[in-house]
Amino acid sequence: GAVVSQHPSRVICKSGTSVKIECRSLDFQATTMFWYRQFPKQSLMLMATSNEGSKATYEQGVEKDKFLINHASLTLSTLTVTSAHPEDSSFYICSARDIRTGPGTDTQYFGPGTRLTVL
């Protein structure tokens, strides 16, 4: 089946530093990847849509200069949390849509998530 990995699974950093999270599709190519944020006991909130070779599309209220997204290849998207602060602590999840499925096909494959803690 389609597998998506994330690295790291957990990260603890000091306030003011930047953290990069990687999302990889392991056995398929993904033109589109999505980044979500999940707070405890809350639903996943879509942050941005990442398209290979183009700029990410951010959801309303998400600071694009704070959450930098790069989708440089068909199997890798990265999310960099810049100048992280304690309020950025959260569970970040990515998903990927298989290139072989056409537009309007809705199946997304999810990574296991990254727990970010900012001290």
Next chain:
Amino acid sequence: GNSVTQMEGPVTLSEEAFLTINCTYTATGYPSLFWYVQYPGEGLQLLLKATKADDKGSNKGFEATYRKETTSFHLEKGSVQVSDSAVYFCALTGTASKLTFGTGTRLQVTL
């Protein structure tokens, strides 16, 4: 905007009990509806989906029927197992295949 409301958990059941997790939605147009499951330490996995009214999605003994008249997509299973213990998310897609999730319902099945 789109929204999904699902019952709060945790839901605790004995093995072989009947499961219902309620899910209702608000959306414009004709969304596709999904149930995702997240086992401990793993990513979300698609459990089942339905793309139009009256469709029934089914997988691994779970079922859900797309009810447009009640804007619902309740998840059911006739006999749960300990291995079904997980968090279940109801979701829908709007434009550009963006998923809107419910808050998730934790299911704990005991022997």
